[in-house]
Amino acid sequence: MTTTDSERADAAASGGGPSRVSFACDGDVGRLRLIAGARRNAIDQRFVDELGTAVAAIRAAPIRALLIDAEGPAFTVGGDLGYIGDRADRLGETLDQMIGGFHAALGDLGEVEVPVVCAVQGGAAGGGLGLLWLADVVIVASDLKLATGFDKLGLSGDGNGSWWLPRLVGLRRAQELLLEGRVLSAREACEWGIATRAVAPEALADEALATARRLAAGPTRALGRIRALLRSSGDVGVRERLAEEHAAMIELGGSEDARAGVTAFAARTRPEFRGR
Incomplete structure (x- = not known):
């Protein structure tokens, strides 16, 4: 070694x-x-x-x-x-x-x-x-x-x-x-x-x-946020994490990828994510 x-x-x-x-x-x-x-x-x-x-x-x-x-x-x-x-x-x-x-x-x-x-x-x-x-x-x-x-x-x-x-x-x-x-x-x-x-x-x-x-090729902005939330999962209380998940969902709800994903899911088509 x-x-x-x-x-x-x-x-x-x-x-x-x-x-x-x-x-x-x-x-x-x-x-x-x-x-x-x-x-x-x-x-x-x-x-x-x-x-x-x-x-x-x-x-x-x-x-x-x-x-x-x-x-x-x-x-x-x-x-x-x-x-x-x-x-x-x-x-x-x-x-x-x-x-x-x-x-x-x-x-x-x-x-x-x-x-x-x-x-x-x-x-x-x-x-x-x-x-x-x-x-x-x-x-x-x-x-x-x-x-x-x-x-x-x-x-x-x-x-x-x-x-x-x-x-x-x-x-x-x-x-x-x-x-x-x-x-x-x-x-x-x-x-x-x-x-x-x-x-x-x-x-x-x-x-x-x-x-x-x-x-x-996925919704990498959302995946990055998931990564950050998981990384810190042992360091915050339950209510603090609830607030952080809430804030992240609201932020990502305004993203191009989220709109593409929700629209494609409703239409039963395959979304095209751009990381935005």
Whole structure:
């Protein structure tokens, strides 16, 4: 789960080596991709910096859905332990810089107003799981092995797992994952509520892209509001949430998509949503 000495030497010699993260638009679908597959998409400072740049581009892009995926045999193994270990004499400072930027990017990603699909293959671990936690649809390959891993490092964990996991799987299972270092298979990730569905590894890319395109063709303004309401569901009282749902319905009732949807439903025709 760490980069090798030769990989680190190559990276140093080339000023950091190949890029770690990319963002591009495919029509209405934005694609945030981890592209350091040879490094198993391990997270170092360059990864964090490039993620921050990509997230800023995502927030400015006219997209209607976001797909997060990764090149290589692993989605991400989490922190680059070689990079971090080389700085063990100033570990606190290194973690402060990396986690500060990483968490800022995750916070911004969590607030994007479009549906988020995440495609996960191979190994998925550590703070990198934060990219999975914030997604609305998580499609995993059947070869998945998922673990938090912080119990092996003497660290408490980052990536917002301590917030998301109790909501996704319940307190006891969250404790098992974080305290006991439980490793989950694809089937278990689906059973626990971490993943939406599992597919064969060779089908993962097509299934994830098709799902993102399907969501992008929907009433994405409404889907974005649903996303925000669900995300904050554990943080408000019943009456406050009733008021928020009321306000959201009134706001969306004035949208072009809502008029198209209601009219098409009454006419028993298929609506054409434009995200407006």
